[in-house]
Amino acid sequence: MGFVGFTYLIIFLVILYYVILLAILAGGFALFYWGLRSHRKPENEKKAWPIILKISGIAIMAFMLVAIVTNAVQIARKVNELVSPDHYELPESTNSIDTVQQMLKLADENDRDQFRSMFSESYRNSDLFDDSVEEFFTYYPQGLSECQLQQTPSDAYTCELDGETYYINIRINQNDHNSENNGVTLFGIENDEAKQASTFSHSYMSIYCNIIPEPDTHRLIDGETMGYMFTPERELTQDDFTEFLSEGMTVSDITEHFGKPNSTKIMNDSRKAFYYSIDNDELGYPRYVCLECARGGKVFNCRVVGDHTRKDEYVIWRYDFNNMQ
Numbered sequence: 640m641g642f643v644g645f646t647y648l649i650i651f652l653v654i655l656y657y658v659i660l661l662a663i664l665a666g667g668f669a670l671f672y673w674g675l676r677s678h679r680k681p682e683n684e685k686k687a688w689p690i691i692l693k694i695s696g697i698a699i700m701a702f703m704l705v706a707i708v709t710n711a712v713q714i715a716r717k718v719n720e721l722v723s724p725d726h727y728e729l730p731e732s733t734n735s736i737d738t739v740q741q742m743l744k745l746a747d748e749n750d751r752d753q754f755r756s757m758f759s760e761s762y763r764n765s766d767l768f769d770d771s772v773e774e775f776f777t778y779y780p781q782g783l784s785e786c787q788l789q790q791t792p793s794d795a796y797t798c799e800l801d802g803e804t805y806y807i808n809i810r811i812n813q814n815d816h817n818s819e820n821n822g823v824t825l826f827g828i829e830n831d832e833a834k835q836a837s838t839f840s841h842s843y844m845s846i847y848c849n850i851i852p853e854p855d856t857h858r859l860i861d862g863e864t865m866g867y868m869f870t871p872e873r874e875l876t877q878d879d880f881t882e883f884l885s886e887g888m889t890v891s892d893i894t895e896h897f898g899k900p901n902s903t904k905i906m907n908d909s910r911k912a913f914y915y916s917i918d919n920d921e922l923g924y925p926r927y928v929c930l931e932c933a934r935g936g937k938v939f940n941c942r943v944v945g946d947h948t949r950k951d952e953y954v955i956w957r958y959d960f961n962n963m964q
Contacts, residue, residue, distance in 0.1 A: 671696025
């Protein structure tokens, strides 16, 4: 029996059920009416059975009315689940290897519109969605759709490309009767270096691509030991950043203009810090420009830091939150 035939069978049984309930209700009314007519006859005024008929009829009608109203709500909900176009079967899992492969293919093809369409409508309408997608594509390593995916015990996936291991997380909502909430709500990729730096749980709605290159060395930066990439061909000063930064800057803007950072710190699911080596002005120790970014990759703070000496830290640019729309 197909889905449509099964639906009609359920509707038929519901109608039959209510026909039986209404028949019993009518029987209760008949008992009440019989007892009422019989009690009005002079020869039955002192007899008990007409009163018993009326009480029985009232009791049956009251019970049936309660049963009809109570079951009507429950049956209506069940029927709605079966015939509603917004009904979604409960998935066996909250992730799907097919969906992962499809999203990786779209990412490799740089098809950002189709990539966006994979996410739930409620997430697509959120304020930071577009910026999060742009940040994702800024760091996405091309070629992952050609890799062999392996599922992990934690319901994530791993794959290897050019000797690098990548970890892919996905969460799919498929059982919400509000169709706006159905779709991908989390999709993230990170490599070994980033995974070691990500000691937190990602939020329910999130897009991220945390790729930190294997460092050339490690340095003490801003009070913490971080991986560090040498960039001898690049010479930057703090003035380069103060002249370039403006409201609405994102990670994509920064990396396109200055190149990839020397060090990266993942603070939590919504905040990252990117460090660029700058001229130390003959101070005798390294200095760095630290760009702090919120979810969606928007730069909100830029400060100069040293290795571990906080007294030498100072802000050179900050987002004016008073001018937020």
